[in-house]
Every structure is written in C-alpha cells, then in structure tokens.
Amino acid sequence: MDIRVALDEDWPRIYPFYSAIMAEGRTYAFPEGQSPEEARPWWMERPxxxxVVAVDGETVLGSAKMGPNRPGRGAHIGTASFLVDPAHRGRGVGRALGREMIEWSRGQGFRGIQFNAVVEVNAPAVHLWKSLGFEVVGTVPEAFDHPEEGLVGLHVMYRRL
Incomplete structure (x- = not known):
C-alpha cells in the first residue's frame, strides 16, 4: 500500500465509497445523496x-483529508477526516492514513490535531484514534442521529504534537 496526494483523476475512484459511506449514515454528518459534483468540495481539499489516497496499484483503498481545524487564531491546530472503502476494511488502511496525517501535520507545524466529531458508537474509529495517541476531551450528547442507535454523542478527540 502506498499513500500519495490525491489527484483530480482519483475523485471518480473515491466517490463510490464516499457515497456508500455517507449512505450508511453511521460515521459522518455530511449530506447524503450528493452527486459527484456536489460531493467533491466536501472531500477534495484545497491548500x-x-x-491523500491509499492505493494498491491502481485500486484506491481509502482516502483522508487534512488541514487547519479553523482559520486565523485556530490555524495552529490541525484536523482530518478519513474514508476506507468498505471492500478494503480490516487491512490497516485507516491506521496507515492516520499515521500519514500525523506526520504531515507535525511537518506543517501544527501544535495538535483535533477531531471535531467522532461518533461515540463507532468503536473501531475510537479504538484506532486512541491507539494513535488521541484522547476524548469531551462528548456532545445526542449530537448525531445514528440509523440503528438513535441519538448518540459526538466525541471531540485531541492529540498534542
């Protein structure tokens, strides 16, 4: 598996699993049912x-977007979001993307990384981020409407760099 900066031509390979994950409704509060053109600015970051994409040959296994959490006086803290194609879960793609994001964030001079909205019942994600040095610094109760669990909390997670 290699991780590299996503190119414009990667979007048609990211969008199918982006769309599927949004339709599952278990991890992101992004709009569902977006066309590729509507979804693109939600995922493909600008400077x-x-x-980035995690690839195995020509196959895109997953993707991550990263950058400053807030502009101006909040720009010293990074943030990121991650997608792993459901067909490729359990292969360490999320962990590899997480490590890449941490190293990139450190290289960019961020003082820490804040995840604003990790669904508290998303046990694999919470476990992964804790194993990579993040801690839950707070939970917004009933902030996410999960399709099976109903109203659940969103964790704010943080890692100092």
Whole structure:
C-alpha cells in the first residue's frame, strides 16, 4: 500500500465509497445523496489542506483529508477526516492514513490535531484514534442521529504534537 496526494483523476475512484459511506449514515454528518459534483468540495481539499489516497496499484483503498481545524487564531491546530472503502476494511488502511496525517501535520507545524466529531458508537474509529495517541476531551450528547442507535454523542478527540 502506498499513500500519495490525491489527484483530480482519483475523485471518480473515491466517490463510490464516499457515497456508500455517507449512505450508511453511521460515521459522518455530511449530506447524503450528493452527486459527484456536489460531493467533491466536501472531500477534495484545497491548500492549505490536502487530500491523500491509499492505493494498491491502481485500486484506491481509502482516502483522508487534512488541514487547519479553523482559520486565523485556530490555524495552529490541525484536523482530518478519513474514508476506507468498505471492500478494503480490516487491512490497516485507516491506521496507515492516520499515521500519514500525523506526520504531515507535525511537518506543517501544527501544535495538535483535533477531531471535531467522532461518533461515540463507532468503536473501531475510537479504538484506532486512541491507539494513535488521541484522547476524548469531551462528548456532545445526542449530537448525531445514528440509523440503528438513535441519538448518540459526538466525541471531540485531541492529540498534542
């Protein structure tokens, strides 16, 4: 598996699993049913952020977007979002993308990384981020409408760099 900056021609290979993950409704509060053109700006970051892909040959296994959490006086803290194609889960793609994001964020001079909305019942994600040094610094109760669990909390997770 290689991780590289996403190119424009990668979007048609990212969009199918982006769309499928949004339709599942278990991890992101992004709009569902977006066309490729509507979804593109939600995922393909512009500088100072960036979007990367994890690839195995020509196959895109997953993607991550990263950059400053807030502009101006909040720009010293990074943030990121991750997608792993459901067909390729369990292969370490999320962990590899997470490590890449941490190293990139450190290289960009961020002081820390804040995830604004990790669904508290998304046990694999919470476990992964804790194993990579993140901690839950707060939980917004009932902030996410999960399709099976109903109203659940969103964790704010943080890792100092």
């Amino acid at each position: 100072p952020g960036r979007t």
